[in-house]
Amino acid sequence: MTLQVFGLPVSRGVAIGRAVLVASSRIDVAHYYIDPVDAPAEISRLRVARKRVSVELEALKQAVPADAQHELVALLDVHLMLLNDEAVAEATCAWIIDRHYNAEWAMAAQLEVLARQFDEMEDDYLRERKADLEQVAERVLRALADKSGERGTSAVGPKVGARDFAGEDPLVLVANDISPADMLQFKGSVFTGFVTDVGGKNSHTAIVARSLDIPAVVGAREASRLIRQDDWVIIDGDAGLVIVDPPPIVLEEYRFRQRQSQVERERLHRLRHKAAVTLDGARVELLANIELPGDAPGALASGAEGIGLFRSEFLFMNREGALPDEEEQYVAYRDAVLAMNGLPVTIRTVDIGADKPLERMSGHELRHEHTLNPAMGLRAIRWSLSEPQMFEAQVRAIYRAAAHGAVRLLIPMLTHANEITASLAVIKRVREQLMRESVAHGAIEVGAMVEVPAAALSLPLFLRHFDFVSIGTNDLIQYTLAIDRADEAVAHLYDPWHPAVLRLIADTIQQANQAGKGVCVCGEMAGDIEFTEVLIGFGLRSFSMHPACIPAVKQRILRSEARRLEAYAHDVLRSEDPRTVVRAAITSSVKAAA
Template sequence: MTFTLHGQAVSRGVAIGRAVLVASSRLDVAHYFIAPEQAEAELARLRRARDAVITEIEQLRAGLVHDGMEAHAELAALLEVHLMLLQDVQLQDGVKHWVRERHYNAEWALTTQFEQVARQFDEMTDPYLRERKADLEQIVERMLRVLQGVGSPVAAPTVGDGATTGDPLVLIAHDLAPADMLQFKHSVFAGFVTDVGGKTSHTAIVARSMDIPAVVGARNASQLVQQDDWVIVDGDAGVLIVDPTPMLLAEYGYKQRQGVVERERLARIKNTPAVTLDGQRIELLANIEQPEDTVPALSVGAVGVGLFRTEFLFMGRGGRLPDEEEQYEAYRRAVEGMHGLPVTIRTVDVGADKPLDHHRRDEHLNPALGLRAIRWSLAEPAMFLTQLRAILRAAAHGKVNILFPMLAHLGEIRQVHAMLAQAREQLDRRGAVYGPVRIGAMIEVPAAALAVRLFVRHFDFLSIGTNDLIQYALAIDRVDESVTHLYDPLHPAVLRLVADTIAACVEAGKPVSVCGEMAGDATMTRLLLGLGLRSFSMHPTQILAVKQQVLRSDTRKLRAWAQQVVASDEPALLLAD
């Protein structure tokens, strides 16, 4: 019987194949007390398990390099995250406490400490960092499998799962570690579906880097789908169709073939300048999390990095902050990786609700409105100056912009200018080499959007962070599943804030970009062009689809229509016309 499951669309396209089920990687863990004299033996078991997992992941990472899989730079980045978490001091020290002080057995101690650390991730408001809890869970489960002598939950395709018939396969799982997924990099997997996850989950990142259709957050898919069922993954709509009728198979087969043709067509415009029909040159930039992400960015024709999220350098370290040299090396690699194209580096967007400031995190009852982003940076001047010095030094190697997140007050604006001047003075006293930078502010707090003319007077450029702007404008927690249906980029108030910000920058002659999900949504491209936007920053996999819309657009004809959309009570209806 045909039925449909809904989730989140994270990687576009259609996949049709037989389901390969991967059971939840959660293992039953024995809970028992050990004698005090057994503590060191239990800790030795844990060290061997950790070392075995590290060796396995390092072999997988080396395999990526050996295979020349440059397009999978994000996979390598996720493996790096897992290696960092495996060596996390907080995780290790906590496990030692449970074994030595409470006399828990190794497995019990490991899962207990995981639950302790996982609570910190649950309190995070940034979806990218919040979903790194899944990475921590996966490295713990990999260690548990080693401790218990259990093999990987992912096995090579065998008889009965489509391998013998040559049918394409679709992976259905509760959740899946990137290291496990890499075991299938030469297989016939056509798509992925997971019960959990969001747009920034590791599964979503892997699916986008592999350029395969994927749906995440499909709830009970792994329980409702049976092994070898025919399934359709609609990565455009976020839908999984199980046991489709012949008519549905034919319909989606046609859509799939059209998708292949479309991707081939998009690939041909990679080197075509992004210029509208009326001659407007549009800047299409990439959002990255790691220096290695410059490779996929350049492969799709990005003309720079519009947002380098530096949070990756700070996470999974048990509260230990990266020093100036470590940050400088990361920023330098990103700058050099873009071969002279500009790189916009956003200062760290973490805070007391993130696992970096454990002493104060419990004081903040509403982390989304607490000491995060620039507020946290200004509250920790030593950390902030370290990052600013590292960015300034990296600017000696190419074009660099500095972007400050979550500014809202004139006092904050003056403080960041003063801190930047202080960082330069410190480098001067050391005789260190550094380069010039342009400085910009993110418009992601409604107050900043309403006071945008204040911002254009103090910054070289602005960048609209639509994800947070929507969240704060509509009072919606965008990671709370119970209210995500109210998260609406086409709400009239949101569009007005975006339109007014763009208009103020155009009037002042200051560059402005959009770096949130709205920038990478090809259905929004014409509207943003009509509002005067000329710079878009997005995930590299979204660039070619947006470029296609740019090449087909005449901004002169879009202006009046865009204003009608913004003024409408129901913008979505006009956008669909």
């Protein structure tokens, strides 16, 4: 039966494929593909885990007091029966053999299938046995975890990137949620798109999806419950629509849209070597946002003139508490700098917090850094200043990478003068250390993120201390409007067109230009073609965005006149409803073209 599930569109395009469900569990489950030759070893791991649980349950039976309720023993017998069901065991092994899932993923996938079968049973007693099944499965998953400590505990992408493992059909991922770090596993993976139950349009998970140019829908609420393993699914990333089990005519329509989209991408790609200059000669710099050094070649291929934002925090995530040291960071930054062939690279110091929690070791236990309100907590520069050794190691690595090319250092979430003073003191101290030690390093420009209203309103202070500023519109909107951008319940209130947001951005650009300091927008607005003309009208001449967005933004710039857009931007700022000005301008353009 065809179903339609609605969510928030976060990454444009169409994906068509069979659903792969990452089932939610009360314990962490690793999801990765194995090499076919390792299938027997994974099946052996599963067999050992089942045997271990069987021994545990038998021991529990023996420990039941003689005067205990008979139902206790009967319940344990039910668990043993479910555990030793060979049909279930064979079906779980089939996921390993046919799909090349690791043992944990195979167990979770089979649990999902069986849980749905129990839900459909008419007999109340049998239907309630689903809870027993889940308890048994979680015992097996815990046993597997004890035997696989060397594996990652949250990756959803393939450990081996061969598309052959997916079989003939393309795959789309369906989950309750996917962390931003897990999203990076999509690079080169078999998944062509994803759907999540939760999430906001400007959460970091959505941002990474856009940077990977993967069609995606988040905040789809019931998607992981309504969609079944292997269902054919269409993800309409433009409309925020997920179509489950589509009829042939709908499937063919979306396949046609896919082909059209590919033709348009190829046409825009031909602009990659053309300079971004308006019709009246205003030169605009188009930079790329990246998460890892391996993204740099793709940025170059898209026509980027440098890296405007290297999100270094992704080097710190999904590491089970083992944070990268100076040498590892240096190699990563150096590789990105070398890959850009002399073009500038702006490295933001680690921005951990909010929807990018950091795993830390506490004693011998792995824990996650969570607070009651992580968006307002110990994140970004606040965390760095609280971890001086790590902060100094990162700054040293950035300075050393600057020996290989043009590097700029960008500090996130600054709000107070004492934070500015403390940060610059660390940077100065590190450079003096490197000079004393005769360690090769280069000169760097130091900039500040403007992503909190306090920073925008204190801009003269920032411009006195820094070489440039970069406006992080994602957080600026969030903090100006008091909206958690990762929460789909309030996502409709997250409004980049809010007059207060636009005024803060326009004032920041104007003041930086007047002071002769560089200013760039590196948030999602930079890559959104709806805002291209407005930002140019504000006086912005440097945009940093996902590489996939550069061709479309460049096309918009090539068709614009900067002088005309100044008056347009002024009208936008004066309006209580800026969208009405935008709609009127679009209507006027259409009439003129006609």
